[in-house]
Amino acid sequence: MPAEVAGSAAAPAPLPDRAQSAPGPLFRLPALPSWWRPWGATALDVLIAVGCAWFDAQFRSAFPDGHLHSLLPQGWETWVTVVAALLLVLRRRFPVVVAAVITGGLVLGTGSVLATMVAFYSLARHTPRLRTVFVAAPAGLALVVGVAVLQLRTYVPHHGGNFAAIPVLIAFAGLIAVVVPVLLGLYPRTPRQPWWWEHRSAMLFDVLLVLLFPLANPIALVSGLNGAEDDPLMLPPAVFVVLVMAQGMALIWRRRYPDTLAAVAVVLLPLVLPSFSILPVSLYALAKYGSSRRNLLLGSGAAAVVLIGWTAFTTEFDAERFVPFTVFLVVPSVVVPVLFGMYRGAKRSLVVTLQDRADRLEREQHLLASQARMEERTRIAREMHDVVSHRVSLMVVHAGALEAGAGGQGVAADTGKLIGDMGRQALNELRQVLGVLRLNDAEQQVPLSPQPTPEDLATLVEESRAAGMEIAFDVIGEPPATDSTVQPTLYRVIQEGLTNAHKHAGKVPARVEVRYQKDAVRVIVENEAPNGPVPSLLPSGGHGLVGLGERVTVLGGTFEAGALENGGFRITATVPLP
Structure with missing residues (x-):
């Protein structure tokens, strides 16, 4: 085959140019770079950048001059804030650079609050390597926390605020600006069943539970940081905060080690106060994920006893306060979590059982279908053998006699006619068998013979x-x-x-x-x-x-x-x- 012919056969003919065959539009949008396509994503990025620039500028202008920390000359903060937010149009192509510039602007004293959240979300969502995210996100979190400390130290003296609330605000700033956006950005990229969690949503829920636990009762946290006069054991504030944070971080293992978590919650209950205890969550996890009802009974009973003893110690056995306060603590902290956990555990077990049964039935159905296919193949092979073997055998025998030339021309003619008849009969029978294999519609019927x-x-x-x-x-x-x-x-x-x-x-x-x-x-x-x-x-x-x-x-x-x-x-x- 010539090279020209081979090339034309291998490659299809080019399509005619549409611009030559039909008149083009009066106005054609210019082509965008590949990392900005499609137009919908580009328009969304522009809208996000403009919205963040407007919001951050308004947020910055709401504070009087000198009330926020800034290294820039007076009047430059708003313009730098707007420029930093407008860089979000490049967040898909250069997520690390955009996050670094916006975070660096925070160090200079800009107010890119919303832009920081979008930048760290884009960092986790559009960075191709997870290792880069795991290095850049903690560095950005450290910078955001440091900037929050500087801003609060500059702002609080002008308003006479309470310094005890500063740790709460700092934790809230790091959580909202960096941690939550990064988790949301990583959500589609985490494995479907990470570690011991059943799915990604369960993992993210537990992570958010750990991060949000210190903010579950901010009023009680501030009162606990102001002093330990309400603590029966008179723990120092630093030890108190460490215990609260440690048990909150232990919630990450509530699905894998519910028995251990419940025991830790019962032991730490007198030390961290009921308002900060993870007892309700741990008892719920024990009732839902625990494998032993005896451990559930022991854990809930021990929790009820410790709560009653703590109430009797704090109320000094005052009967008017003891009974209602005990009911107020035991019912929402022990009874309700245990009952709800048992209900959810029973429902979860039922779903797992039904799923296993469905999987087993599906496997059995596949096995039955495979067995039916094998039986049908065997039947078809048997029919093919029976149909072809006898006729062809006789044809070969007669052909051998014809080849030997026995009996003269008359016998040869009869033998040839007989071979032809047998061949036609074999073909007809073979056509009937193969007709069954060609049926592709359930409504079609096998031709009767x-x-x-x-x-x-x-x-x-x-x-x-x-x-x-x-x-x-x-x-x-x-x-x-x-x-x-x-x-x-x-x-x-x-x-x-x-x-x-x-x-x-x-x-x-x-x-x-x-x-x-x-x-x-x-x-x-x-x-x-x-x-x-x-x-x-x-x-x-x-x-x-x-x-x-x-x-x-x-x-x-x-x-x-x-x-x-x-x-x-x-x-x-x-x-x-x-």
Whole structure:
């Protein structure tokens, strides 16, 4: 093939230019860089950048001059804030650079509050390497926390605020500006089943639970930081804060170690006060994820006892305050979490059970379908063997005689006509079998073909006689009127027996006997021993007798095949009548 022809055949012809075949639009938008496409994403980035610039400028102008920390000359802060926010149009292409510039602007004294959140979200969402995110996000968090400390120290003296609330505000600033945006940006990129969590949503929920736990009761946290006069054990504020943070961080393992978490919550309950305790969450996790009801009973009972003892100690056994205060603590901290956890655990177990059952049924269905396919393949292979083997065997025998030239031209013509008839019969039967395989619609039906009759048995024997075999054919008894399921099996048994005689014994005397009894029909096909070695002109797959045995046993009959003492071979099949 020439190179020009090969090239034209391998590559399709170029499509005609649409601009040449049809008039173009009056105004065509300019092409954008690949990292800015599509237009919808570009418009969204521009809208986000303009919105963040406007919000941050308004946020900055709400504070009087000198009330916020800034290293820039007076009047420059707002302009730098707007410029930093407008850089968000590049957040998809350069997320690390945009986050670094906006965070650096915070160090200089700008007020890019909303822009910082969007920048760290883009950092986690669009950075190709997670390692870069895990390095840049903590560095940005440290800078944001440091800037928050500087801003609060500059702002609080002008308003006479309480310094005890500064840690809460600093933690809130780092959480909102960096931690939550990074987690939201990483959400689609985390694995589907990370570590011991069932799915990504469960992991993010537990992480947010740990981060938001110190802010669950900010009023009590501020009062606890102001002093420890309400603490029965008079713990120092620093120790108090460390214990509260430590047990809050332990919530990350509430699904994997619910028993241990519940024990830690009960032990730390008198030290961290009920308002800061993780007892309700730990008892809920124990009831939902715990595997032992005994541990649940012990944990909830111990928690109730500790709460009652703590209440009695703080109320100095005042009966008017003891009973309502105890009920107020025990019911929401122990009873409600345990009951709700047990309900959720039972529902979770039911869902898991139903899912396992559905998976098992699906596997069983696949196995049944595979078994059905194998059975159908076996049946089709058996039909193909029965249809083709006998006809082709006779054709080969007659072709051998024709090749030898025995009998003259008249016999050769008759033999050729006989071979043609047998070939056409084989093709018709083969076409019927293959027609079943081509059906692709459930509404289509398999084309019906005439079933073998007792007269067809005689025709089958005559075909073998025409091939030169001497066959004695005996029919004993009268065939029943309703034997549509039996006659095809009898036909195949005789067909296979005569085919095997042609293959392995040659032109030897054979006997076919069909005996109709009262409740069964018995078929015997046997041949004598060959006179000498038979030339193996016909291939044999060894599946014919196996298929016959399957046919007979499916109908509830018996099948025997084996060699005789005189060197011959016999096939015997007994099929019950319907």
